[in-house]
Amino acid sequence: xxxxxxxxxxxxxxxxxxxxxxxxxxxxxxxxxxxxxxxxxxxxxxxxxxxxxxxxxxxxxxxxxxxxxxxxxxxxxxxxxxxxxxxxxxxxxxxxxxxxxxxxxxxxxxxxxxxxxxxxxxxxxxxxxxxxxxxxxxxxxxxxxxxxxxxxxxxxxxxxxxxxxxxxxxxxxxxxxxxxxxxxxxxxxxxxxxxxxxxxxxxxxxxxxxxxxxxxxxxxxxxxxxxxxxxxxxxxxxxxxxxxxxxxxxxxxxxxxxxxxxxxxxxxxxxxxxxxxxxxxxxxxxxxxxxxxxxxxxxxxxxxxxxxxxxxxxxxxxxxxxxxxxxxxxxxxxxxxxxxxxxxxxxxxxxxxxxxxxxxxxxxxxx
Numbered sequence: 314x315x316x317x318x319x320x321x322x323x324x325x326x327x328x329x330x331x332x333x334x335x336x337x338x339x340x341x342x343x344x345x346x347x348x349x350x351x352x353x354x355x356x357x358x359x360x361x362x363x364x365x366x367x368x369x370x371x372x373x374x375x376x377x378x379x380x381x382x383x384x385x386x387x388x389x390x391x392x393x394x395x396x397x398x399x400x401x402x403x404x405x406x407x408x409x410x411x412x413x414x415x416x417x418x419x420x421x422x423x424x425x426x427x428x429x430x431x432x433x434x435x436x437x438x439x440x441x442x443x444x445x446x447x448x449x450x451x452x453x454x455x456x457x458x459x460x461x462x463x464x465x466x467x468x469x470x471x472x473x474x475x476x477x478x479x480x481x482x483x484x485x486x487x488x489x490x491x492x493x494x495x496x497x498x499x500x501x502x503x504x505x506x507x508x509x510x511x512x513x514x515x516x517x518x519x520x521x522x523x524x525x526x527x528x529x530x531x532x533x534x535x536x537x538x539x540x541x542x543x544x545x546x547x548x549x550x551x552x553x554x555x556x557x558x559x560x561x562x563x564x565x566x567x568x569x570x571x572x573x574x575x576x577x578x579x580x581x582x583x584x585x586x587x588x589x590x591x592x593x594x595x596x597x598x599x600x601x602x603x604x605x606x607x608x609x610x611x612x613x614x615x616x617x618x619x620x621x622x623x624x625x626x627x628x629x630x631x632x633x634x635x636x637x638x639x640x641x642x643x644x645x646x647x648x649x650x651x652x653x654x655x656x657x658x659x660x661x662x663x664x665x666x667x668x669x670x671x672x673x674x675x676x677x678x679x680x
Contacts, residue, residue, distance in 0.1 A: 314327050318338070325363075326345075328345075329490060332430070332458070332491055332492075333351035334353065334460070335349060346392075348394050348395050349397070352379075352460050353377060353378030353461075354460055354461055355377075356383045369390070370390060370391075371388065372390060373387055377462040378462065380410065383462060384399045385399070385400050385401040410472055411476045412435060412475040413434035413437065413475065414434050414438075415433050416431065416432045417429065417432075418482075418515070422507075422510060423514060424507070429485050430485050432480060432483070433463070433475045433481040435476070435479065438480065443526040444478070445672055446479070446482055446519065446526065446529065446531070446671075447474055447479055447482070447533060448515075448530070448532040448552075449468070449481055449533055449538070450537070450541040452534070452535055452536035452539075453537050454508065454537045454580075455489070456489065456490060457490050457491045466651075466659065467556075470556075470664055474664060479531075482525070484515045486500075486507075486511030487499035487511055501581075501582060502581055502591060504537075504595060509541065509544060509548065513549070529672075531552055531554040531555065532554075534558060536558070536619065536648065540597070542555050542558075544595065546605075546608060547603050548603070553607070553671060554607055554608075554609075554666060554667050555606045555609070556611065556663050556667065557627060558610075558611045559648055560610075560624075561623050562596065562597045563596045563597075563598045564595060565585050565592050565593070567620070571617070571620060572618065577592075581595075598627065602634065607670060608627075608638045609662070610628050610640045611659060611663070612641075612642050613649070613650055614642050614643060615646060616648045617648070628640040643655045
């Protein structure tokens with residue numbers, strides 16, 4: 314989001330840089346002077362809207378952070394800095410949410426690529442035994458995880474799991490935004506390739522650091538994150554629980570039924586009807602005989618972006634192969650689950666599915 318300065322000498326703008334929100338001044342030559350960068354960010358994450366006073370000295374925005382639900386903030390600015398302060402208090406009680414630190418993590422992939430992400434820890438998670446860990450893959454893939462209040466729809470699983478003693482890993486693999494154009498385009502033609510390796514190498518790094526228990530790992534995601542979840546459980550049996558939310562299991566049938574066929578055509582740059590190529594190579598349904606992970610599949614019945622047939626295909630394939638699987642289809646819902654009762658069910662059901670399979674030491678024995 315951007316707005317002209319009153320004198321027309323540049324723009325005030327919000328954006329993302331290295332996994333964090335920023336606020337700054339954009340000059341006519343394209344240079345950006347950052348006057349504020351995190352922690353926290355602006356609500357309405359696609360546009361990060363804000364409002365200026367006529368002299369542009371005061372900024373109003375809805376701000377949030379991992380431990381702070383959305384509040385209205387005012388920012389007093391000059392050319393060098395901006396000082397924020399909250400002016401609403403309607404969600405102050407949310408600050409008592411029983412979770413631990415929200416930490417930035419960085420690691421190197423096997424090919425030497427530097428990757429960034431976030432780790433939501435449970436309370437009192439300093440030292441001691443490695444923790445059960447759930448990987449939460451973001452959608453897009455041209456999106457990212459940042460310092461935000463994670464209670465909107467499925468992202469609410471992060472706080473609910475952390476409140477129950479499970480760490481949540483939020484990786485920003487190649488294809489994510491906020492790290493430059495080259496990084497955002499690095500998975501074109503390769504969705505499920507190097508970006509998947511970025512994620513699992515991040516999990517390995519957390520295991521090597523003694524933070525994550527290799528025997529109690531889960532994975533979940535919505536939309537592209539749902540695809541990556543379905544893909545991950547066909548590539549490894551290391552995950553003991555999974556949630557495929559509004560995910561893709563068959564790229565060819567997705568292309569033929571979705572209302573956004575230009576999206577996969579843009580990202581895969583290939584003939585969807587070719588017998589080989591990425592549409593076949595990266596379809597999880599092709600490798601379903603490898604799956605052993607108990608999987609919960611969630612989908613909106615009226616989803617036009619990712620038609621519900623993707624959920625039915627994956628469910629039937631896993632069911633017929635004896636894999637523990639459950640399918641829940643939410644009536645009247647599109648790509649985002651929005652009805653209050655459905656959101657509550659999604660949060661409770663997803664949290665329970667992962668907690669029951671990961672929180673106990675029984676997971677180490679595979680029971």
